[in-house]
Structure formats: structure tokens, C-alpha cells
Amino acid sequence: MSAVFKALSDDTRLLVLEELRKRDNQSLFEICVRVIEQHDLSLSRQALSRHLNVLEAAGLITTEWSGRTKVHTLNRTPIGDHIQPWMKPFLE
Template identity: 50%
Template sequence: MPDDVFKALADPTRRKILDELTERNGQTLFEICARLTTKHGLGSSRQAISQHLAVLEAAGLVRTRRQGRYKFHDLTTEPLEQIVSRWLKPDAPETGK
């Protein structure tokens, strides 16, 4: 398991982004920013959120998808399943290192 996932999850804003994508998958940058501002009172700039999304994407926790002229962000949970199998199901194959 790459360290990227743990680094990505270490930040509270990035965890909030994952919370919001859990509520509804497939959000534009605008929707993510609006949710963080209005529901969580986070004052981060759009650029800062964009950078957080890049970290989540590099860790494999978020995937972006172009649909027509729009870009949507989807949650991808595979890296989290590796965490579960590493400590909660250590006998399962493909345990991360």
C-alpha cells in the first residue's frame, strides 16, 4: 500500500471531501467547494480544494471523469479496502505492505 493513501487521509479537509462524495458521488469542483463552505464553514480557496483533490486523486481515492464539457469527481474506495485487509483480514491475499 503506498504511503500516499495515509498522507491523503491525514488531512481533515480531504476527509470532509470524501464524506461529501460519500453522500453523493460525481461532483463538480463547484459543488465540492460549495458543500465545504456552506456545510462545514471551510474557507479554503477553490485553488486549495483543487490541490486537495489532486492529492486524493494521486492516492487513488478520487477519480476524475470528463463528461461533455464537465469534469466530475468520483470516490474510489479500493485503497481503503486494502487498509481493511491489511489489519482486519490479514489472512486475505494481496495484503498491502
């Protein structure tokens, strides 16, 4: 669970998750364009790729190949299975 919290501790990764929540199944290029356009953030594809790797290692996103393009999808399971139950006592 600490990998999930570590992945969520970065503002850029939170923006990436928000963009995938709005529109799933995006390529690296599509996410990069949306983050730059929607949030006025200067970010290279290499930097975004590193952020995506952290999110994938934490299980927050999944990836699969569609031809020659790697497509990223939000994985809601860690949020529902780990974060919500952990936070519930703090919200009561």
C-alpha cells in the same frame, strides 16, 4: 499504500471524501460549495483542486470529463483492498 495514508492525514481531504461518500459525481464547484456550506470552512477553489489532486494520485477518487466539467467520484477500492486488511489485526 503510504500515498493513501498521506492523503487521509489531512482533515480537509477527509471532509471532501465524506462529501463524495454522501453524493458522488460532483464537480469542483459543487464540492467547494458543499464543504463551505456543510462545514463552515473557508476554502478557495485552487486549494480544493490541490486536495483533489492528492486524493486522485492516491487512488481514493477518480475523475472523468462530462463535457467541459471534470466530475469527481469516490473510489472505494483502495479502502477495501488496502486499509481494511491492514487495520484488521489492530481491531482484533
